[in-house]
Amino acid sequence: MNAQQPLPLIGVTMGDGAGIGPEVIVPAVLDAATLSRCRPVVIGDAARLREAARILGTGCEIVAVPTPAAAETAPGRINVVDLGLLPADLPWGTLSAAAGNAAYEYVRRAAELALAGEIDGICTAPLNKEALHAAGHVYPGHTELLAHFTGVEEVSMMLSTEKVKVIHVTTHIGLIDAVNRIEPGLVERTVRRGHEALVRAGVMAPVIGVCGINPHAGENGLFGYGEEEEKIVPALETVRRDGIDARGPLPADTAFFLAARGDYDLIVAMYHDQGHGPVKVLGIEAGVNLTVGLPVIRTSVDHGTAFDIAGTGKAEAGSMIEALRQAAEMSTAR
Incomplete structure (x- = not known):
């Protein structure tokens, strides 16, 4: 990539806020290798990310931005399109219709941004299908959700x-x-x-x-x-x-x-x-x-919400870092 070509903007959906999504996103989007490949912007809940950073003992600045274009990439900074949908007292590791609905809305917003050309690709943290269904969104998972939001039949x-x-x-x-x-x-x-x-x-x-x-x-x-x-x-x-x-x-x-x-x-x-x-x-x-x-690039971690360890700081961010790498690579290739 030449010096004039900007790094791709990757929208990172936070997934189910009661699961390990926030805990794998924080270290992944702060990772130096990630920042050398793309400009990550989280689509989720700023307060939940701050709580995840506290649990991890990670010092960082979490900044709400109105649009991905307004994000400033810098070491130690996490940019968030903050939908503010999660209750402040949402417990970790517990099935929640509120978290299921929020996860749905994060994906919907990311699809809108991608189709409008405001982000170059989407990288998704895990959602919980049971929570999604409890919120009234009866889809098998991310794959079918994104097909619906982008108007693709297969x-x-x-x-x-x-x-x-x-x-x-x-x-x-x-x-x-x-x-x-x-x-x-x-x-x-x-x-x-x-x-x-x-x-x-x-x-x-x-x-x-x-x-x-x-x-x-x-x-x-x-x-x-x-x-x-x-x-x-x-x-x-x-x-x-x-x-x-x-x-x-x-x-x-x-x-x-x-x-x-x-x-x-x-x-x-x-x-x-x-x-x-x-x-x-x-x-x-x-x-x-x-x-x-899809008409947009989408990658995701290959693991679930891991409710059994959510909120403990034990989750590994390797799959999220790799998902961001592949999203950036495919977006650049496009």
Whole structure:
């Protein structure tokens, strides 16, 4: 990046204020490496961030700003678009409809800012789905919320660690529903979104491994009812004709091992746990969640609200720092 080009402005949503979001945001946005890559602006609650800083024993200045453009980046300073939605006595580690509603509003505001070009990307701290639902916002999570706010009908979830990246054909639905939903068009679109995301991130000729649905990818019809041939193979044939190096269907029990040793740049998982389980074993501490297919850049930590340790100062900020790094990298590339 040349000296004249400003660092990207990244909106950091605070997530559920009763969880560890505020405690991972404070050290992450103060981190020197973060400030060398982007200009972070928190969209959340200034008072809650001050409380998190107190718990962490972190000396910093937390400044409410009216717009991201008004933020001044400096060591020891945290800029906040302060929505002021949380009650002052909100307990840590407790399910709260007020915190669920606030988390919803932080994401809504961030989407507005991104679509208006006031921020270059979004990085989200974790929200709690039960709290979100208790507030009357019935969405499975961030991915679906952002798709709603940006007017996009279909997006994909990608998890990224140092060793492996995985994109999901289906996510927050039951296993039987997932198998029923998988069809060649959805598989094809998922592969294309994953390929585009990797190219945008600088991998010019990604090698993509595509998992099967059944054990051993069906083993030539031995397991299942021909789902691989019916639902996956036609999609792979289509994308290959367009020059995308997509290989499979692969047995999921070996695909992630091969990706971790470098055989694949991206694994396509058919359903939630097929992708999440291996990724969390390989690198949850620095894992990042990306929403692929939005008109805005969005990354997130790959962990939850951790109510059991919220408010104790024990939360690790590594995943948030990595999520900010990838948000800045993808925003710059754009």
